[in-house]
Amino acid sequence: MSIIERSLEKIASRRAAANQGLARPSKRNNAAEIAAARQYRRTTMNPAALEYNKILVDKSDPYAVAAYNIVRTRLLQRLAANKWSSVAVTGSQPGEGKSLTAINLAIALARDENTWVYLVDMDLKRPSVATQLGLEVEQDLSDYLRGTAQIEDVIYDPGIPRLAVLPNRCAAEHPSELLGSARMDALVEHLRSERPKRVIIYDMPPLMSSDDVLTFAPRVDGVLMVVSEGTTDRKLLQAARHVLSEMNLIGVVLNRSSSRGETGYGYY
Numbered sequence: 001m002s003i004i005e006r007s008l009e010k011i012a013s014r015r016a017a018a019n020q021g022l023a024r025p026s027k028r029n030n031a032a033e034i035a036a037a038r039q040y041r042r043t044t045m046n047p048a049a050l051e052y053n054k055i056l057v058d059k060s061d062p063y064a065v066a067a068y069n070i071v072r073t074r075l076l077q078r079l080a081a082n083k084w085s086s087v088a089v090t091g092s093q094p095g096e097g098k099s100l101t102a103i104n105l106a107i108a109l110a111r112d113e114n115t116w117v118y119l120v121d122m123d124l125k126r127p128s129v130a131t132q133l134g135l136e137v138e139q140d141l142s143d144y145l146r147g148t149a150q151i152e153d154v155i156y157d158p159g160i161p162r163l164a165v166l167p168n169r170c171a172a173e174h175p176s177e178l179l180g181s182a183r184m185d186a187l188v189e190h191l192r193s194e195r196p197k198r199v200i201i202y203d204m205p206p207l208m209s210s211d212d213v214l215t216f217a218p219r220v221d222g223v224l225m226v227v228s229e230g231t232t233d234r235k236l237l238q239a240a241r242h243v244l245s246e247m248n249l250i251g252v253v254l255n256r257s258s259s260r261g262e263t264g265y266g267y268y
């Protein structure tokens with residue numbers, strides 16, 4: 001039995017439990033919740049890293065900001081219509097721009113005054129959120145998953161209002177086991193129940209390189225696929241469709257589009 005088939009079986013058995021969690025009604029944000037919002041561990045981002053990695057912390061690239069704002073708005077509409085709050089950002093192969101999309105989408109979401117966001121680096125094998133943001137990190141998500149840190153030790157406030165980041169400094173050993181662990185379940189539940197209500201963006205590895213996304217998928221409300229124009233392999237994408245049929249596909253983001261705007265960022 002292949003990795004994918006084994007994982008599909010795992011998904012089927014976990015789906016019922018996950019659905020119970022999703023069925024819970026979410027409360028609307030209110031002033032008291034916002035006043036009581038948690039303070040997270042303060043950290044800094046490196047401006048040179050932000051610029052080098054094309055992270056859109058300001059509006060200096062208006063075409064790109066506009067493209068991400070459209071993805072944000074469509075995503076928020078779908079989340080609200082279904083009372084969903086968590087999204088796994090993935091793609092079919094390495095290097096399609098999944099992490100860049102997850103980061104810029106999280107920042108675009110946090111720009112909305114009513115939206116509080118967690119950005120979680122769930123690519124445990126090749127984490128890149130901390131590097132792309134140039135984040136100063138002491139303890140990280142892997143420390144929490146291994147049991148050497150508490151949840152609140154690994155949630156960082158990078159200085160962007162309404163955005164919190166759960167980063168990883170370096171590759172973890174045995175990522176599949178960590179992704180399926182009881183501590184991971186506790187983390188997902190913690191983030192899901194946080195107030196004010198958050199949108200949770202999980203930056204994931206590629207769908208077809210391991211069973212990591214399949215293992216984690218039952219814990220999220222939906223999956224956002226990143227496709228890179230000109231580089232995403234058609235056969236891999238077709239194979240990914242089979243795997244995706246077991247998940248809730250919320251949308252597809254076209255990255256490096258040559259036909260939309262002048263920046264190479266596109267969207268669906």
Ligand SMILES: Nc1ncnc2c1ncn2[C@@H]1O[C@H](COP(=O)(O)OP(=O)(O)OP(=O)(O)O)[C@@H](O)[C@H]1O
Pocket residue numbers: 052053054091093094095096097098099100101123126128204205206255256257263264265
């Ligand atoms: N639209 C874009 N325009 C310019 N550069 C881009 C764009 N999208 C991604 N890149 C660059 O491509 C590289 C890979 O991007 P990123 O790390 O987001 O991909 P990934 O899909 O997360 O890769 P991995 O599979 O290794 O996690 C980075 O250097 C990033 O800055």
Ligand SMILES: [Mg+2]
Pocket residue numbers: 098099100123128203204205
């Ligand atoms: Mg990545």
